[in-house]
Amino acid sequence: xxxxxxxxxxxxxxxxxxxxxxxxxxxxxxxxxxxxxxxxxxxxxxxxxxxxxxxxxxxxxxxxxxxxxxxxxxxxxxxxxxxxxxxxxxxxxxxxxxxxxxxxxxxxxxxxxxxxxxxxxxxxxxxxxxxxxxxxxxxxxxxxxxxxxxxxxxxxxxxxxxxxxxxxxxxxxxxxxxxxxxxxxxxxxxxxxxxxxxxxxxxxxxxxxxxxxxxxxxxxxxxxxxxxxxxxxxxxxxxxxxxxxxxxxxxxxxxxxxxxxxxxxxxxxxxxxxxxxxxxxxxxxxxxxxxxxxxxxxxxxxxxxxxxxxxxxxxxxxxxxxxxxxxxxxxxxxxxxxxxxxxxxxxxxxxxxxxxxxxxxxxxxxxxxxxxxxxxxxxxxxxxxxxxxxxxxxxxxxxxxxxxxxxxxxxxxxxxxxxxxxxxxxxxxxxxxxxxxxxxxxxxxxxxxxxxxxxxxxxxxxxxxxxxxxxxxxxxxxxxxxxxxxxxxxxxxxxxxxxxxxxxxxxxxxxxxxxxxxxxxxxxxxxxxxxxxxxxxxxxxxxxxxxxxxxxxx
Numbered sequence: 001x002x003x004x005x006x007x008x009x010x011x012x013x014x015x016x017x018x019x020x021x022x023x024x025x026x027x028x029x030x031x032x033x034x035x036x037x038x039x040x041x042x043x044x045x046x047x048x049x050x051x052x053x054x055x056x057x058x059x060x061x062x063x064x065x066x067x068x069x070x071x072x073x074x075x076x077x078x079x080x081x082x083x084x085x086x087x088x089x090x091x092x093x094x095x096x097x098x099x100x101x102x103x104x105x106x107x108x109x110x111x112x113x114x115x116x117x118x119x120x121x122x123x124x125x126x127x128x129x130x131x132x133x134x135x136x137x138x139x140x141x142x143x144x145x146x147x148x149x150x151x152x153x154x155x156x157x158x159x160x161x162x163x164x165x166x167x168x169x170x171x172x173x174x175x176x177x178x179x180x181x182x183x184x185x186x187x188x189x190x191x192x193x194x195x196x197x198x199x200x201x202x203x204x205x206x207x208x209x210x211x212x213x214x215x216x217x218x219x220x221x222x223x224x225x226x227x228x229x230x231x232x233x234x235x236x237x238x239x240x241x242x243x244x245x246x247x248x249x250x251x252x253x254x255x256x257x258x259x260x261x262x263x264x265x266x267x268x269x270x271x272x273x274x275x276x277x278x279x280x281x282x283x284x285x286x287x288x289x290x291x292x293x294x295x296x297x298x299x300x301x302x303x304x305x306x307x308x309x310x311x312x313x314x315x316x317x318x319x320x321x322x323x324x325x326x327x328x329x330x331x332x333x334x335x336x337x338x339x340x341x342x343x344x345x346x347x348x349x350x351x352x353x354x355x356x357x358x359x360x361x362x363x364x365x366x367x368x369x370x371x372x373x374x375x376x377x378x379x380x381x382x383x384x385x386x387x388x389x390x391x392x393x394x395x396x397x398x399x400x401x402x403x404x405x406x407x408x409x410x411x412x413x414x415x416x417x418x419x420x421x422x423x424x425x426x427x428x429x430x431x432x433x434x435x436x437x438x439x440x441x442x443x444x445x446x447x448x449x450x451x452x453x454x455x456x457x458x459x460x461x462x463x464x465x466x467x468x469x470x471x472x473x474x475x476x477x478x479x480x481x482x483x484x485x486x487x488x489x490x491x492x493x494x495x496x497x498x499x500x501x502x503x504x505x506x507x508x509x510x511x512x513x514x515x516x517x518x519x520x521x522x523x524x525x526x527x528x529x530x531x532x533x534x535x536x537x538x539x540x541x542x543x544x545x546x547x548x549x550x551x552x553x554x
Contacts, residue, residue, distance in 0.1 A: 044119070063127065066084055067124045073119060080107065117140055121134065121136055122134065146174065162207075176219070179219075207234060208326065210232065213230070234325065252333075254303070260295065261313035270313055272311070273312050307331055312324050335359045352382060358380060365378060365400070365401045368382075415501045416441050420440055425508075435482050439478050449475070451497055467483075490512040491509075492508065494506065
């Protein structure tokens, strides 16, 4: 980025002083920072956003300094949002309704359009002892991709080895950065007789070993989408040998599978192969050949994950050698756990939501639903929630699907609660002693809370640790410690606890009892007085009996 002329600098300072919603001279030093400390282009952070979705610019300034977000190149820029010295943060009119600025300076833009692409500048003014800051971003907006269609040319059920074949990954007019082609789940573009060029896969020529299940995937920086599956079978030229199976696309581990090899060649030897190699010995394999040796049946029971592969049968005699079409066995395995798992872990400033259902073959499809938004993936999906976001939906839902097997779980996120606290309880303490007032939250709530303590009598005063008062807080409780209590500390106290979902107030009534100059409390003095009076009465009774007894002797 080049330097700015003096006239341009004066223009910006004038706009800063006179711009809408800005008090005079409030943010002049922010512009001074931008105009004097311009960063080189290499310092720009690239942020990718999805068309119609939201994007976050994660910047956090916790001290009370003025800050500002701007969009566009210098001279044609516009203010997006500001945080003044003494007022709440706000978005400028052009962005209201789809802009959110947190109290710490993080910016969120909703309903992204292509017009939102470009440079964003984050500016923080210097305030002792914190220095000024300026950060550049470049936002690039991409659409979410829809599934492409994989097309085979020529479109035949059985292709002949030695011919040229093309696969086309047709994604329409979508903006695609990467095409990837897979056979049986593995990238095949590195093989020597294969050419991958943009949306096309060329076989020059195709061979029997190219039989298998084909898919293609398209990618851009914010999205990936996978095509339909094409089952491609390659036969040897002039082959009259066919292989069939009693399975569909997937078979579950532990079940039985049968493959049927039939040939028009007579007096042959039939060999079974997997992935081009002879079938290894196993007591799980049962091979039955008919008397005419024109067909053979291979039964695998039980079938395991490592039986996944491309199967062929080879028939030979002294005159001919033929290899059948390939049949691909895809063995499915359930996930490691019987059901999908939901977790919500708190950290300072937010929550990490996780849906997990791992270990399955193929991987389980996962949907994470929270606050009206769905995140999709396989095996595991995570989502971070910032405490500054408004939460309308308190339930977090995980949904898993693996080959039609469905599992669902949910967690209800709550505002801070405590089963043990009594707002009407009275806590007594004697002058000069120390007292602890504690709020303990329910342990199952995963949200990290924010605590604020107040003394409500006679005026509401916010309490912070200052020697007289000490506040100790964790994710599950907060304690206010008052040292050397005096009568001034008596009255009502309140602890307001807030998390993403909402806030709760916990009340305390502190009663401070006085003590006399000797250091004894009024309760102790009352006990002593009562004890002395009781002793005097007992002595009087004793004297009465002694006198009466003496008179009786006389």
